[in-house]
Amino acid sequence: MELISDAKAVRTPELRRSNRRSVFMEIYKKRSVSKEQIKLALGLSLPTVTQNLQELEELGLIRKQGLLSSTGGRKASAYAVVNDFRVAIGLYLQKEAYSIEMIDLYGEVLARKSVSCSFARTDAYFRRLGESLESFFQEHAIDPASVLGVGVALEAIVSPDHQKVTYSEVYKCTGLSAEELGKYISFPVTLYHDSHASAEAELWARSDIKNAVLIILNHYMGGALIIDGSIREGASFGCVLEHMQLQADGPRCYCGKNGCFETFCSAYALERDAGEPLDEFFAKLRSGDEKTAALWERYLQYLSRGINNIRMLIDCEFIIGGHLGQYLTEEDFARLRALVDEKCPLKLGRTVISPSEFRSESAEKGAALPAIKAFLQRV
Ligand SMILES: [Zn+2]
Known part of the structure; x- marks a missing residue:
């Protein structure tokens, strides 16, 4: 089989291209790999691997970078992707x-x-x-x-x-x-x-995400629905969970409606209710200020209400990110999970809520x- 595919590689431009891509992706995934390791991983002949390495090096996509220790014999050259080629x-x-x-x-x-x-x-x-x-x-x-x-x-x-x-x-x-x-x-x-x-950034950082709802607590709130590892878009707009109504007589939202998730749980909403910036609010909260703690509990109540509503549609992981999300401690996450579980009518498993991979924008x-x-x- 290998001989056939190698022979085809000479004749067929598509196969040549596919082999070249396979060699490149093997180096890309392993970060640092020898010619022998590529040969073994891809099941290609040594001449085919050598030819592709030469082509990729000439194109500037890869370079030799140091030596890899091997079992016996001399050390092999390590190949790596030129990370800033593009x-x-x-x-x-x-x-x-x-x-x-x-x-x-x-x-x-x-x-x-x-x-x-x-x-x-x-x-x-x-x-x-x-x-x-x-x-x-x-x-x-x-x-x-x-x-x-x-x-x-x-x-x-x-x-x-x-x-x-x-x-x-x-x-x-x-x-x-x-x-x-x-x-x-x-x-x-x-x-x-x-x-x-x-x-997109979250999916890049965490390849294990299958089904999840990302809740971004920035100055304005945002969110995204991830199904089978892909971001889902709607017919005319994507996920705008921030405009899900939590309370009909709630505060006016910039969208023109009242009581949206946004008006209770955006960073702006918390700062508005607290009358101070997030830094000061959380400093007071962590120092045990009772009034601030009551406001925070109210905030978590609304956040858990929104999460529970979404969970009634899709029971999946919830990822909390954004500027405000960075202030949440493990205790806050535990409290939030407990509040969502409390609101859920079905006692068939705990809510999964995790922090975003990102501590900044x-x-x-x-x-x-x-x-x-x-x-x-x-x-
Ligand atoms: Zn709104």
């Missing part, structure tokens, strides 16, 4: 600032920058974005030829082709296109709902990841 840029536009991240083929953040600047759908703002990226490339000596694209995360619903904002109450930019936003950006621009981007990274994933698919 990079992707993630931009996260928020109301008062934007941040830029560059990630490599492993999704590792190579460089980061934040800029204080209020969002505005104006030429001046788009020009500033372009200029910031240009200076970012210069500061980090990034070769423009290595940039796969720019993914932009924003608090807005975007079209299925990620080219247009279809709804944005927060930014008031419904109809904004990737072309308009990227007028001064010399790379392909793709738009992502920020919660979708965060879910992940939307930039998540917006950049699809370009990396697409590249790895076509190597």
Whole structure:
């Protein structure tokens, strides 16, 4: 079989390409691997592996990096992926600032920058974005030829082709296109709902996620539904769990309705109710202040109500992330699980609630990841 596939490799461009991709992905997954190890893992002949390694090295995708100890005989050269052969840029536009991240083929953040600047759908703002990226490339000596694209995360619903904002109450930019936003950006621009981007990052960090609901407790809340390891989108909008109504006579939401999950559980809602920033609130809470503890218990009651409602539709893992999520201790998670279990009419298993893999913002990274994933698919 091996001889046949090797013979075909010479004749068939598709098979040659498939062998080359297999060799590349073997190095990518193992991080550091010898020619012999690749041969054994893929069941290819040594000449085929040698030829593919040579091609990949000439293309600049891999390099020899150190030696691997082997059982007897001389040490073998180790091959590794050139992690920054291609990079992707993630931009996260928020109301008062934007941040830029560059990630490599492993999704590792190579460089980061934040800029204080209020969002505005104006030429001046788009020009500033372009200029910031240009200076970012210069500061980090990034070769423009290595940039796969720019993914932009924003608090807005975007079209299925990620080219247009279809709804944005927060930014008031419904109809904004990737072309308009990227007028001064010399790379392909793709738009992502920020919660979708965060879910991309979560899935990248945790390959074991099967079915889960991600709840992002940022200034504005967000969420994502993950089924069979993929982010699910609806017919005209994705997951907007933040607008699930928890109380008909609740506070007014920016969406125009009342009592949304958002109005009780966003970081903004907690700061509004506490009358102070999260840092101060949690410092008081941890020092045992009773009034703060009562407010926190009320917050967890609402959060557990929302989670229980979602759980009635899908009994899966819940992942809590976002800026506010970072303040939660193991005791908070235990209390939250207990409250959800208390609300659940079926006593058939405990609620699974875990913290996000990210202790800081992940939307930039998540917006950049699809370009990396697409590249790895076509190597
Ligand atoms: Zn709402």
